[in-house]
Amino acid sequence: MINVNIGGVPEHFNLPWYLTLKEGIYKQENINLRWHDYHEGTGAMCSALRHGDIDMAVILTEGIIKDIIAGNPSKIVQTFVQSPLVWGVHVAHHSKYKHINDLKKSKAAISRYGSGSHLMAYINAENHHWNLETDLNFKVINNLNGAIEGLTSGDADYFLWEKFTTKPLVDRGVFRRIGNCPSPWPCFVIAVREDFISKHDLVLKRILHIINTNTVGFKNIPHIAETISERYEQQLNDVKSWLDITEWSQNQIDEAAVFNVQKKLHALNIIPKIIPYSELTHPM
Missing domain, CATH: 3.40.190.10 (Periplasmic binding protein-like II)
Structure with a gap:
């Protein structure tokens, strides 16, 4: 069984990961996926990816693009949440x-x-x-x-x-x-360390298949709004409003969106240059 460490914020966006972990689906594929909460958010996950503390992260699009340009040895492998934050x-x-x-x-x-x-x-x-x-x-x-x-x-x-x-x-x-x-772009992507991609391509594909299968039908899970409301201590009407505007994705982030993020960050002097799409993403 291969050990895989993944990080994310402990928020309602990531409930699909919790549900698939709870059901033991990854272990059925001989994958010991271990989730790590990052209350500090994207900056902390960027550091964890750089230091090899985690192999994967569910992370803000603009944050990981900035950090890859700054030398983070990771790539975006797909969008996780398509809607803006x-x-x-x-x-x-x-x-x-x-x-x-x-x-x-x-x-x-x-x-x-x-x-x-x-x-x-x-x-x-x-x-x-x-x-x-x-x-x-x-x-x-x-x-x-x-x-x-x-x-x-x-x-x-x-x-x-x-x-x-x-x-x-x-x-x-x-x-x-x-x-x-x-945010003027898809809010969350899945980023993976390059060394993990090169060594464990098939494992990564299995993980993505499992989580994508869950997110496709996530909104149709019986009583999902009530589950989110109880788990994250939110009003049921707020949860329903959030579900109405939130769309998960099973696809790679498109080139236009990546360019839009870079264009905005460059105009704000947050990144020094705009780099090719292929240097930020990895096709799965």
């Missing part, structure tokens, strides 16, 4: 800030540099025509709990995170959401 722009419930433009020159909480919360702060700033050199400041808070502490204490002023994940915090009066910032 809707990032909520959050402030502390007691914050003086009421509108997104009030946040100009204030301090954004980010899980780490190179993370989705970091990159999307630039997208949000550009959407509102801020000066990217002078209107953005950052405070590293590591994870969602760090954001709660940072915004509540005033060490940081606002925080971008997936809006349905943070909705319970908004409902409890910890955060206020003052706006949204959708």
Whole structure:
């Protein structure tokens, strides 16, 4: 049996992995797939891929593209979630800030540099025509709990995170959401270390076949909305709204989407150059 380590955020997007692991499907294929939660998000997973702590990651598209260009020895093997990620722009419930433009020159909480919360702060700033050199400041808070502490204490002023994940915090009066910032591309991809691809191509194909078989019919699983609501402590109506706008994918990310991500990141001076599609992806 081959051991395979995969990382992802412990959020509702990744429930298909939990379900297939719970059912023992990978072990039936002689694969010991071990899931690792990364509460810190994409930046932490990029580091884990670089250091060989994990072989695969379910990771934000813009984050892994940036890190591959920066030398991460991995490739995107397919899109996992085709729909955009809707990032909520959050402030502390007691914050003086009421509108997104009030946040100009204030301090954004980010899980780490190179993370989705970091990159999307630039997208949000550009959407509102801020000066990217002078209107953005950052405070590293590591994870969602760090954001709660940072915004509540005033060490940081606002925080971008997936809006349905943070909705319970908004409902409890910890955060206020003052706006949204959708990612302009498919939100999650599956990235795999190049050395794993070269050594275990057939194993990777089996893993992708299993997860893709699950995601094709994921929304039709009986009582899936109720399962998500209970597991992730979210209101049932919120879960149903999220399911309505979320589409999983079983295909490789297309070249136009990859170019769009690079074009945006390059315009924001987040990446130094645009590289060919073939250097970022691996055909399965």
